[in-house]
Amino acid sequence: TQLLEQSPQFLSIQEGENLTVYCNSSSVFSSLQWYRQEPGEGPVLLVTVVTGGEVKKLKRLTFQFGDARKDSSLHITAAQTGDTGLYLCAVRNTGTASKLTFGTGTRLQVTL
Amino acid sequence: EPEVTQTPSHQVTQMGQEVILRCVPISNHLYFYWYRQILGQKVEFLVSFYNNEISEKSEIFDDQFSVERPDGSNFTLKIRSTKLEDSAMYFCASSETGMVANEKLFFGSGTQLSVL
Numbered sequence: 253t254q255l256l257e258q259s260p261q262f263l264s265i266q267e268g269e270n271l272t273v274y275c276n277s278s279s280v281f282s283s284l285q286w287y288r289q290e291p292g293e294g295p296v297l298l299v300t301v302v303t304g305g306e307v308k309k310l311k312r313l314t315f316q317f318g319d320a321r322k323d324s325s326l327h328i329t330a331a332q333t334g335d336t337g338l339y340l341c342a343v344r345n346t347g348t349a350s351k352l353t354f355g356t357g358t359r360l361q362v363t364l
Numbered sequence: 365e366p367e368v369t370q371t372p373s374h375q376v377t378q379m380g381q382e383v384i385l386r387c388v389p390i391s392n393h394l395y396f397y398w399y400r401q402i403l404g405q406k407v408e409f410l411v412s413f414y415n416n417e418i419s420e421k422s423e424i425f426d427d428q429f430s431v432e433r434p435d436g437s438n439f440t441l442k443i444r445s446t447k448l449e450d451s452a453m454y455f456c457a458s459s460e461t462g463m464v465a466n467e468k469l470f471f472g473s474g475t476q477l478s479v480l
Contacts, residue, residue: 282466283466285466285468289407292473292474293471293473293474294368294455294457294471294472294473294474295407295455295469295471296471297468297469300466300468302466340406340407351409351412351420351422352397352409352469353409354399354406354407354408354409355406356406357406357407
């Protein structure tokens with residue numbers, strides 16, 4: 253069973269600030285996904301990274317997959333209040349497409 | 365974008381009672397899932413379902429839990445005799461094939477189960 257540790261656990265920042273959250277494991281993954289979950293809602297997929305070292309941008313969000321495919325980071329530039337939510341990384345076991353395992357999550361609060 | 369729908373949004377039950385949580389996955393999807401999230405904790409996998417049978421289940425998914433696809437559209441999670449520790453938000457999800465490692469899961473808005 254992979255353990256996906258995310259850090260920090262909580263982050264409270266003001267609008268306009270930049271931030272980075274991390275997802276780490278000792279296991280190697282064929283791909284990794286980032287989801288955002290807002291209160292009272294289910295997780296929503298933001299991005300999938302597949303190749304070691306890959307960088308993907310989604311507007312102000314930049315996702316990077318580690319070279320060894322064991323870790324990933326999410327950087328948000330000029331955070332907005334709408335970025336508030338729980339950020340989850342998630343992976344599937346190599347060779348098994350069924351079960352998606354989520355990380356421990358980073359709860360982000362962006363205030364005015 | 366197509367949606368996974370879950371009913372009810374909130375369910376309150378007494379300990380020992382049976383509950384059925386309902387989900388309508390996206391119509392052309394073949395793989396269905398249940399996850400749960402205890403307040404303040406991570407999203408945990410319960411079970412995946414494909415071709416009318418369980419594909420994979422976690423240690424949480426014991427004999428008290430069962431899943432069913434009673435017709436062509438609904439997917440249900442039954443808890444036979446609820447315990448206090450079953451209180452959580454239960455999420456249903458679906459994916460197109462379940463066969464691709466980087467495939468997107470579509471989640472419903474969840475059912476908040478409170479066991480008293």
